Amino acid sequence: MGKIISIANQKGGVGKTTTAINLAASLAVLEYKTLLVDADPQANSTSGVGFDPRNIKTSIYECIVNEVNPADIILATNTPYLDLLPSHIDLVGAEIEMINLPNREKMMKMVLDKIKANYDFIIIDCSPSLGLVTINSLSASNSVIVPVQCEYFALEGLGKLLNTIKIVQTRLNPDLEIEGILLTMYDTRLRLSNQVVEEVKTHFQHMVFDTIIQRNTKLGEAPSFGETIIMHDAMSKGAVNYLNLARELLQKNKLTSETAAKVHPGTKASLEKISQN
Numbered sequence: 001m002g003k004i005i006s007i008a009n010q011k012g013g014v015g016k017t018t019t020a021i022n023l024a025a026s027l028a029v030l031e032y033k034t035l036l037v038d039a040d041p042q043a044n045s046t047s048g049v050g051f052d053p054r055n056i057k058t059s060i061y062e063c064i065v066n067e068v069n070p071a072d073i074i075l076a077t078n079t080p081y082l083d084l085l086p087s088h089i090d091l092v093g094a095e096i097e098m099i100n101l102p103n104r105e106k107m108m109k110m111v112l113d114k115i116k117a118n119y120d121f122i123i124i125d126c127s128p129s130l131g132l133v134t135i136n137s138l139s140a141s142n143s144v145i146v147p148v149q150c151e152y153f154a155l156e157g158l159g160k161l162l163n164t165i166k167i168v169q170t171r172l173n174p175d176l177e178i179e180g181i182l183l184t185m186y187d188t189r190l191r192l193s194n195q196v197v198e199e200v201k202t203h204f205q206h207m208v209f210d211t212i213i214q215r216n217t218k219l220g221e222a223p224s225f226g227e228t229i230i231m232h233d234a235m236s237k238g239a240v241n242y243l244n245l246a247r248e249l250l251q252k253n254k255l256t257s258e259t260a261a262k263v264h265p266g267t268k269a270s271l272e273k274i275s276q277n
Helices: 016-029 044-048 060-065 089-097 104-113 132-140 158-171 191-207 217-225 237-252 258-262 268-276
Strands: 003-007 034-039 082-085 121-126 143-149 177-186 208-214
Touching: 003 016, 003 132, 016 034, 016 044, 016 082, 016 121, 016 143, 016 177, 016 217, 016 237, 034 044, 034 060, 034 132, 044 217, 060 089, 060 104, 089 132, 104 132, 121 132, 132 158, 143 158, 177 191, 177 237, 191 208, 208 237, 217 237
Parallel strands: 003 121, 003 143, 034 082, 034 121, 143 177, 177 208
Antiparallel strands: none
């Protein structure tokens, strides 16, 4: 199938990288062959699955600018079924180097077209900007997930992002769809969080995922160990949330998995087995 999904929001601190890492890991746990593409020069997705970006010699930057075959640099992670196409700080220079290239908005698509047949899902962690690399990611994608934090400025900049998506749909990628808006950093104790949820659901209705990602200490801890939430603490609320999101995504795409039943969040033994693998 090889469905390509970008995780995008130009506003920082909304749980974009956390979502990219842990949605990819959850799909992998459900035994869907998944590739996590780190398209952010900060390389947080790369470090978040256990690789030191300082040790990355060849990254997605070389694939885009120097036409290196992505299959030659893909890294296997500690999570079965999950691979990584790593990033590096050099990706900052890609914006400038692509300026004069023909089809500069399609460079990422050309890279991923070489390998998408090898995967069920490709999840792209976009940088917190609407620059050329992010435009490339959207042009290469079948759909986009927009994380929105449950805080006061939740809708700030969302209109601009949706307008950018519309432009990409019109000019570059008519098949691009909005997979859904994902509410993150939800705190059940705060009235404000509930107000934001209501406001977003009122404005965007069916576009909003039913799954809401709650604030969770373990989600914050996991990257410091270079682990996904599934490997760090499979029984945590964060792990349950992202497994639920993965199942909802599969349902939206009319996919089923026998494995999904085996790792139902309510089944403690199954989740403990995942954390031990």
